[in-house]
Amino acid sequence: MNAENSLADLACEACRADAPKIEGQALQEQLKRLPAWSLVEIDGVKRLERVYTFPDFSAALDFTVKIGELAEDANHHPQILTEWGKVTVHWWTHKIKGLHRNDFILAARCDGVY
Ligand SMILES: C[C@H](O)[C@H](O)[C@H]1CNC2=NC(N)=NC(=O)C2=N1
Numbered sequence: 001m002n003a004e005n006s007l008a009d010l011a012c013e014a015c016r017a018d019a020p021k022i023e024g025q026a027l028q029e030q031l032k033r034l035p036a037w038s039l040v041e042i043d044g045v046k047r048l049e050r051v052y053t054f055p056d057f058s059a060a061l062d063f064t065v066k067i068g069e070l071a072e073d074a075n076h077h078p079q080i081l082t083e084w085g086k087v088t089v090h091w092w093t094h095k096i097k098g099l100h101r102n103d104f105i106l107a108a109r110c111d112g113v114y
Helices: 003-009 024-032 057-074 101-112
Strands: 038-042 045-053 079-083 086-091
Touching: 003 101, 045 101, 057 079, 057 086, 057 101, 086 101
Parallel strands: none
Antiparallel strands: 038 045, 045 086, 079 086
């Protein structure tokens, strides 16, 4: 069982506006558990990013629906860009304008349905 799978199995917690952001060394440690993901910063907000590739638009759309369903199940939602052959997913926690443990859990769950 690799670290990524155990990450996907963790429970998401209801995120509060005063929840601590994951930053610094803790952020680097969590990133190691998501080798296919990158850390990006857009408009001053750190996010997790992965680009998934597919044979066509239909497969990309099917994956998009799966991501939407796991997001709804967790009440934690990504930004998704769906294109022909590509789905770009960004995770961050809007309430804290940064990264929360939930974002790492959901990113791992996305990998689980890819
Ligand atoms: C009211 C609802 O629970 C909140 O707006 C949830 C919905 N999904 C969410 N998703 C993400 N990524 N961040 C949030 O802060 C967030 N908040």
